Amino acid sequence: MRFKSIIQSRYSLLFALFVLLAACSSINPSGGNATPATTPTQKPTHVPTSITAEACPEPLNSNSNCYTPRAFRLAYSVQALTDQGYTGKGQTVIDIVSYGSPTLQQDMDVFDKQFGLPPITIQVVSPLGTVPYDPNKKDMAGWAGETELDVQIIHAIAPDAHIVVMTSPVDETEGTIGLPEFLKLEQYAVAHHLGQIFSQSFVASEATLADSPGQKLVKTFTNFYQQITTQQGFTVVSGSGDNGATDWANIAATALSPNPTVNFPADVPWVTAVGGTTLHNTPDAINRVPTYNESAWPGSGGG
Numbered sequence: 080m081r082f083k084s085i086i087q088s089r090y091s092l093l094f095a096l097f098v099l100l101a102a103c104s105s106i107n108p109s110g111g112n113a114t115p116a117t118t119p120t121q122k123p124t125h126v127p128t129s130i131t132a133e134a135c136p137e138p139l140n141s142n143s144n145c146y147t148p149r150a151f152r153l154a155y156s157v158q159a160l161t162d163q164g165y166t167g168k169g170q171t172v173i174d175i176v177s178y179g180s181p182t183l184q185q186d187m188d189v190f191d192k193q194f195g196l197p198p199i200t201i202q203v204v205s206p207l208g209t210v211p212y213d214p215n216k217k218d219m220a221g222w223a224g225e226t227e228l229d230v231q232i233i234h235a236i237a238p239d240a241h242i243v244v245m246t247s248p249v250d251e252t253e254g255t256i257g258l259p260e261f262l263k264l265e266q267y268a269v270a271h272h273l274g275q276i277f278s279q280s281f282v283a284s285e286a287t288l289a290d291s292p293g294q295k296l297v298k299t300f301t302n303f304y305q306q307i308t309t310q311q312g313f314t315v316v317s318g319s320g321d322n323g324a325t326d327w328a329n330i331a332a333t334a335l336s337p338n339p340t341v342n343f344p345a346d347v348p349w350v351t352a353v354g355g356t357t358l359h360n361t362p363d364a365i366n367r368v369p370t371y372n373e374s375a376w377p378g379s380g381g382g
Contacts, residue, residue: 136193146358148194148235154358157236167237171274174230175261175281179203179246180223181212183230190231199234202243206267207260210248218250225280233278243273254287254330255296262300269307279317279350282342284326297343304349317345319354 135145152158180186184201191198214220230242245264251257258281265277288297307313320326320342328336345352356373 144357144359148196148238151232151235161238167240170237170276171241171243172233172237172276172278173243173245173265173268173274174226174233174278175245175247175264176222176226176229177247177250177257177260177281178210178212178219178222178226179205179244180226182223183226183244186227187230187234191234194235196234196238199238199242201230202241203246204243204267204273205246205248207263208248209246218252222250229278229280241274243268245273251281251283252330253283253327253332255283255293256330257281258283258296258300262296262303266303269311269313275311275313277313277315279315279344282318282320282345284320284322284328284336284340285343285346286326286328286336286338286340287330288343297347300344301347301349304344304347308349315344315347315350317347317350317352319345319352 135147146154149158152161183203187199187201190196212219212223214223226244230244233240233242245268247257247260247264249257249260251261261279261281268274268277288294304315308315324339324341325335326340326342328334328340344350345354356375359372359374
């Protein structure tokens with residue numbers, strides 16, 4: 080698990096962009112194009128009209144890397160799809176996390192009101208049980224922020240998609256720690272038909288999975304992803320990590336690998352790895368003609 084700043088890192092944005100593209104059309108497991116699962120209407124179901132939909136609130140408006148949902152959609156040419164009615168309606172995105180956030184729904188209500196987005200009720204599913212939230216524990220606080228970031232950006236890009244948050248009572252870190260629980264969550268989601276798009280912000284350095292138990296678990300995940308993507312029409316998207324090409328060599332995260340390292344599960348062939356750049360725009364671009372540029376983000380890992 081890697082924690083990041085909502086206004087500095089943007090691999091979750093690309094993450095959500097792929098989610099939206101997946102929501103616009105489904106792929107036939109046999110390899111052919113299926114009938115689009117999302118049928119556009121002549122007008123989008125919800126169009127932000129207030130000034131809050133266009134501007135970052137204080138004090139974030141003083142930061143050049145603060146972007147509204149509409150700014151994201153404009154930057155990646157998604158707004159044109161939104162205007163045509165492709166808003167993720169009829170699709171469900173499943174976000175896999177440890178712990179979750181105790182204030183997720185309340186914060187989403189505020190987020191939607193601030194940026195003129197349609198209200199959404201987040202479905203939280205915890206088949207493995209839960210543990211009491213302690214804000215003084217960094218792992219829990221970090222996962223709470225990660226959960227909110229994931230859900231907000233998915234909703235911003237695909238405002239009419241349903242979102243299911245599946246929580247594990249175990250902190251996923253490095254090596255196999257927490258990964259068996261995540262696999263159980265995803266197997267549960269498939270068995271209970273909760274949705275067909277997996278959003279994953281968890282990663283583990285390949286170097287920490289090089290032992291026999293690690294390789295066995297990686298093989299199990301890989302076979303699972305191959306099955307659901309090629310035979311059942313699932314889309315699996317994973318962030319590529321936050322430590323660049325030099326990642327941890329041990330599960331305690333105290334020593335770096337001497338060799339270039341990528342992250343699991345972004346390295347799995349059946350998973351779309353997302354990340355790599357930072358978005359920039361010109362001053363007042365949203366009020367005129369938006370001009371967006373990207374620069375390489377050195378923290379991005381590989382898959």
